[in-house]
Amino acid sequence: MFLLEQLGRQHAIRPFDLRDRGLLLADGVFDTSLIVCGTMVLRSAHVNRLVRDATALEINIDQQRINDLLDNNLTEDQNGVLRITVTSGPAERWSLNTQMIPPTVLLSLSPLNRSDQFKPISLQTSLIRRNHTSLTSRHKTLAYTDNLAALRAARTEGYDDALFLNTRGNVCCVTTGNLFLKIGNTWMTPPVSDGILPGIMRQWVMKTAPHIGLGIIEQTITEDELRFVEAAFMTNSGRLAVPISKMDGRELRPQLPDGLEDTAMELVRTSSEH
Structure with a gap:
């Protein structure tokens, strides 16, 4: 269409x-x-x-x-x-x-290739920095040059997507969605003030998390803290929730938090019945 x-x-x-x-x-x-x-x-x-x-x-x-x-x-x-x-x-x-x-x-x-939903991806940190003061970081505008350039660079190096830091060196997102990271026993996601787009699936995950026993906090995450990440996943509206299998060459356990995949599939199923 x-x-x-x-x-x-x-x-x-x-x-x-x-x-x-x-x-x-x-x-x-x-x-x-x-x-x-x-x-x-x-x-x-x-x-x-x-x-x-x-x-x-x-x-x-x-x-x-x-x-x-x-x-x-x-x-x-x-x-x-x-x-x-x-x-x-x-x-x-x-x-x-x-x-x-x-x-x-x-x-x-x-x-949509349904096989891409929940399929693990790898990330490479981009050399391009996201401007947390710009409207284009907080709103889904047509200005996507940085996203495309970062994605091309990551694909050239054999990665699936690129991870953005902002100009302060804090973690933002990937080129195609929002990011959730587990450090220690805590799941966290960067705040909008660090230059991220408030994604629809990000919002849904934050709202749904308490109902599946998942605690998530919004917190600034520095580049140095990436080495302590034990697990991670990305969200967007097409692929729903996707585990991260590798980050800058370091292998991660490519597994979503318990209950998240089933709850996301239930969201899709109930939507199709309306």
Whole structure:
């Protein structure tokens, strides 16, 4: 599925206005979510964050418009990963007065390889540092150059993904999701203030953890503390929760906390029944 809504009109295929600020300036945001039998898993959280991120960039869009697009275009036979892209629309390149311009909205549904869910991955610490003071670290914007460059570098060295530190040398995330680390007997995840995106699955794990006997704290984690990590996992909306098998050449036990995989699968199952 591919849908472009631009200037208030919907067409499966139509000319794209080449003045669009998302194309020229990466002035936009996006969201990726898991679609099961036409239902978006954790839909309210995804829509709310997308609108919140757009608002941070002064892009005028509301929940109702996004929900209408989803209701009108998702069908029961659709499964995969849905990307919703919202840009500030076509305007003069450096114009800051975009509030009256209807944003461009694109929906695209891609197939999901279910075998990638819960499949262990390896991480290499990136030389690129994440700017914890930037809007792009806390909001899911179109500016993904650092993520792509770090991912390419990690893949070249035989790793699956890259681990980001911020400019202070504290642990942030991986290029494709949030990070949870076990040091000693404590599971922890970096706070948003250290330059991480508040992921939807991160939020779900934090909320679900007490119900499966899992204690997680938000805490700044330094680069030096990485050598004490005994286990780790990554979360994102497509792959759910993925154990880390290796970090910078050091082998880890690639196992999720007890109950997490079953609870995540139950989330997907109950979503598909709605």
